[in-house]
Amino acid sequence: MPSVSSKSPFPPPPEFYKLYGGVENEREEDKTNEKKNKKLLPPLPPLIPKRGETYETFGATHADPSTLLAPELLSKDPDFPFQKLYAIVPQNDEDEDKKINAHKTEIQNLNKQTLERFAALANNLQNAPSRTNERIEEIALLYNNLHHLLNTIRPLQARETVAFVLKEQIEEKRKALRELQESLKYNGV
Numbered sequence: 518m519p520s521v522s523s524k525s526p527f528p529p530p531p532e533f534y535k536l537y538g539g540v541e542n543e544r545e546e547d548k549t550n551e552k553k554n555k556k557l558l559p560p561l562p563p564l565i566p567k568r569g570e571t572y573e574t575f576g577a578t579h580a581d582p583s584t585l586l587a588p589e590l591l592s593k594d595p596d597f598p599f600q601k602l603y604a605i606v607p608q609n610d611e612d613e614d615k616k617i618n619a620h621k622t623e624i625q626n627l628n629k630q631t632l633e634r635f636a637a638l639a640n641n642l643q644n645a646p647s648r649t650n651e652r653i654e655e656i657a658l659l660y661n662n663l664h665h666l667l668n669t670i671r672p673l674q675a676r677e678t679v680a681f682v683l684k685e686q687i688e689e690k691r692k693a694l695r696e697l698q699e700s701l702k703y704n705g706v
Contacts, residue, residue: 602662603627613673620670624663631659 566572571580603623638652 599658599661599665601665602630602659603666613676617670617673620666620673623666627659627663627666631656631663634659 563572571578573579603626604619634652634656638649638656641648641652
């Protein structure tokens with residue numbers, strides 16, 4: 518004989534349901550009341566933190582990354598508050614192939630440095646465990662630089678992708694036009 522369980526088939530609602538008011542006991546005419554409607558609105562989102570302030574997500578407090586490094590190591594780019602480890606590629610260069618090749622070289626260099634730091638981290642785990650945090654911070658900085666460098670390539674990548682798709686569409690339309698012309702010639706029209 519199966520045992521009777523005291524568990525509910527559905528979990529209780531989250532605690533923030535109280536912020537939305539008692540909807541289940543209201544009549545339709547009460548719902549039109551402005552005060553009730555205001556009570557049913559969700560709370561406003563938190564304000565965007567200013568540079569240097571801490572913020573909270575999913576219950577964990579985070580510090581602004583620009584406060585974690587020494588100010589003299591930070592780049593002048595406000596969107597990238599970390600030390601840049603790659604050479605700045607000129608943005609006004611007309612030749613996009615030079616830009617892509619320069620980015621490619623920098624990405625390869627950062628990738629090699631990341632592998633070297635990872636090998637050093639593995640070595641430090643065995644020989645000098647006290648230096649592991651330093652190696653982890655170096656790897657994190659390298660990954661942030663890689664991420665930023667890849668994001669600077671995205672407009673070039675998008676432009677090249679659009680050009681490729683348009684060329685493919687033109688080729689498909691030309692092929693369809695050729696097939697149509699051949700079928701017209703074949704049918705004697």
